[in-house]
Amino acid sequence: MMILHHGNRSSASRRVRLCLEEKGLSYESHVVDMTRLEHHSPEYLKINPLGVIPTLIHDGRPLHESGTICEYLDESFPDPPLRPETPYERAEMRNWIRHIDGLIGNLIVFNWRHHLQKVAQQWSDEELAAKIKNIPSKERQEAWLRVARKPYTEEERDAARGRLVQLLDRMEQALAASGWLVGQAYSIADIAAAPFVKRIDEEIAPDQVSQKAHPRVADWWARMQARPAFARANFGPFVTTLA
Ligand SMILES: N[C@@H](CCC(=O)N[C@@H](CS)C(=O)NCC(=O)O)C(=O)O
Structure with missing residues (x-):
């Protein structure tokens, strides 16, 4: 269960x-x-x-x-397998996951302003302080403080966008070998990248997920979205889906 x-x-x-x-x-x-x-x-x-x-x-x-x-x-649940077979490629897969995990702060800059900001800005200073006390990490305490009181600036958004576009640059290179991020097949590395590419394509830098800017990423993204599992995983539009 x-x-x-x-x-x-x-x-x-x-x-x-x-x-x-x-x-x-x-x-x-x-x-x-x-x-x-x-x-x-x-x-x-x-x-x-x-x-x-x-x-x-x-x-x-x-x-x-x-x-x-x-x-x-x-x-x-090994079937169907979602990890490459060799230890080297599995290590590469983990490095992709780790690298993409490290970029989450750049998504926060774009994502939180849509739904969380509206709510957080209404909290009084006392409410905000009480809520922040319950957050385990300093980094996320800061993120909530920012969203409630000091929204990210255009310059900060540009810098975050730049770091996310660098992810596409890196993917473009990796995809040259087989069309997948690691080894010869779809793996958890591709799964790890998918939600990030979704947001880049949807709002952050749509022109970059294109044949002109990153053709292999654009092809990869089309193949990712065509998978039956993708439709079931509910990557619905960010701004309109219900909480
Ligand atoms: N490295 C973690 C990141 C999890 C994470 O940051 N989740 C976000 C949503 S995508 C979250 O819970 N944010 C709420 C918060 O930080 O208060 C993972 O991959 O599970």
Whole structure:
């Protein structure tokens, strides 16, 4: 029995949903309302000490970190395989996940202004201070402070956009060998990149996910979206999907 605590718009949650759908695994869905800070509640922190989504509960045991969850799913349910066979390529896959994880702050700059900012700006200073106290990491405390009181500037957005476009540059090179990020086949590295490319294509730098700017990424993205699992994983439009 699997339970997924996740969010429809959350990139890390989208990875895990895509992985579950690729494997044809069913799960009970628990949508976490980030505007209500449900992910910082004492109950949730017991299953995810970082206070972020997603968390997978499998047979009563919680697991956090979307990349780790995808690898766990692939080890537990090997068919169809989503990791390359050789240790070297598996290591390369993990490096992609790690690299993309490190870019999450750049997505926050764009993502949080849509839904979280409206809510967070209405909190009084006392409310904000009380909420921030429950956030386990300094980095995310700062992100909530920014969204509530000091929205990211145009310059900060440009810098974040630049770092995300560099991801596309890096992918463009890697895709030359086989059309997939690692080895000869679709893997968790591709799954890890998909939610980021979705947001870049949708809002952040759509002109960059194109035949003109990054032709291999554009082809890869078309193949990713054509996969039946992709449609089921609910990568719905960021701005209009319900929480
Ligand atoms: N490295 C983590 C990142 C998880 C993460 O940052 N999740 C975001 C949503 S995509 C979140 O919970 N943000 C809410 C917050 O930081 O308060 C993973 O891959 O699971």
